[in-house]
Amino acid sequence: MRRLRTRVAGALLAVLALTVTACSSDSSPEGAPAAKAAAAADRVEPLADTPKPQLPVTVRSSDGRKVTVRDAGRIVPLSGSLSEIVFTLGLGDRVVARDITATFAQAEKLPVVTRNHDVSAESVLSLKPDLVLAETSTGPDEAMDQIRDAGVPVLVVDPAKGLDDVGPRIGTVARALGVPAAGKELTKRSEERIAAVRKDIPKETDKPRVAFLYLRGTASVYLIGGKDSGATSLLEAAGAVDGGAESGLEKDFTTITTEALAEAAPDAILVMSKGLESVGGIDGLVKIPGVAQTPAGMERRVVSIEDGVLLNYGPRTDEVLKSLVDQLYGNAK
Numbered sequence: 001m002r003r004l005r006t007r008v009a010g011a012l013l014a015v016l017a018l019t020v021t022a023c024s025s026d027s028s029p030e031g032a033p034a035a036k037a038a039a040a041a042d043r044v045e046p047l048a049d050t051p052k053p054q055l056p057v058t059v060r061s062s063d064g065r066k067v068t069v070r071d072a073g074r075i076v077p078l079s080g081s082l083s084e085i086v087f088t089l090g091l092g093d094r095v096v097a098r099d100i101t102a103t104f105a106q107a108e109k110l111p112v113v114t115r116n117h118d119v120s121a122e123s124v125l126s127l128k129p130d131l132v133l134a135e136t137s138t139g140p141d142e143a144m145d146q147i148r149d150a151g152v153p154v155l156v157v158d159p160a161k162g163l164d165d166v167g168p169r170i171g172t173v174a175r176a177l178g179v180p181a182a183g184k185e186l187t188k189r190s191e192e193r194i195a196a197v198r199k200d201i202p203k204e205t206d207k208p209r210v211a212f213l214y215l216r217g218t219a220s221v222y223l224i225g226g227k228d229s230g231a232t233s234l235l236e237a238a239g240a241v242d243g244g245a246e247s248g249l250e251k252d253f254t255t256i257t258t259e260a261l262a263e264a265a266p267d268a269i270l271v272m273s274k275g276l277e278s279v280g281g282i283d284g285l286v287k288i289p290g291v292a293q294t295p296a297g298m299e300r301r302v303v304s305i306e307d308g309v310l311l312n313y314g315p316r317t318d319e320v321l322k323s324l325v326d327q328l329y330g331n332a333k
Helices: 001-004 079-094 121-126 141-149 165-174 182-197 232-237 258-264 273-278 283-287 295-299 316-331
Strands: 056-059 066-071 075-077 133-134 154-156 210-216 219-224 253-255 268-272 302-305
Touching: 001 182, 075 079, 079 133, 079 165, 079 182, 079 253, 133 165, 154 165, 165 182, 165 232, 182 253, 182 316, 210 273, 210 295, 210 316, 219 258, 232 316, 253 273, 268 273, 268 295, 273 283, 273 302, 283 316, 302 316
Parallel strands: 075 133, 133 154, 210 268, 268 302
Antiparallel strands: 056 066, 210 219, 219 253
């Protein structure tokens, strides 16, 4: 379960291949709050000025190793979130491969060096990278050791767990690439945009309770997020309450039961777009035992956000938050 959580956005991306897919809201009854396609665009927005890396640099990896980066001409980020940061820093033309979770448009033509989220050391090494960026959940360990043994610097970055991780993750990657000033600029831009979205949240309304459901109908995976799912920080930033965490679910994810949903008592349900599609849209979602009996199920109030960005906690988090806020509050804003 730890690996499941950390690989979606940093967390949740270890189950199936994700694609950037918007979910239709046609199945919602007229007048009911509908699930909408995520507002976040499928492109990242690089900084206006392309920075020039000042190398070599030596940085500390989250696995305790000291990593010396002498060149950054050929970069392989092994998560969608890390790819997003590199491209947004303005260094996307140096990226030579992608993880299957890098779903934004600028990265889509790059060769994929993971299979079922496991890294292929041979594929990575064939591209002769100067630097590999990984997360603590990246594996298998044998593949990562093979890459290191070939003399390639591997920087491991702590996974994203909440909004407080946006700036530190950007800073870590920027320092490793020799562009610390660009990292500070991007951090400032990201934090300002997040703050601007939060100012637009209605203050007069009661805080909606939201349950985060992780769904993969084709694999019969139906989970409800708890305290460590990674969604709590985002929901709280949107002025909402994480129903799963509030109801006492201590684990990251728990199998959905009627009792768990009743305890969470969500006014709205948060899902990934691909997950919603996998169960047949809103019509299929309300057929999952217990969903139709919740306030969210009765009102068919579903918030759908792209799989590839929902829990990344990176440069596009403001867009994710705006989509969440718009879908939660609608005309109340």
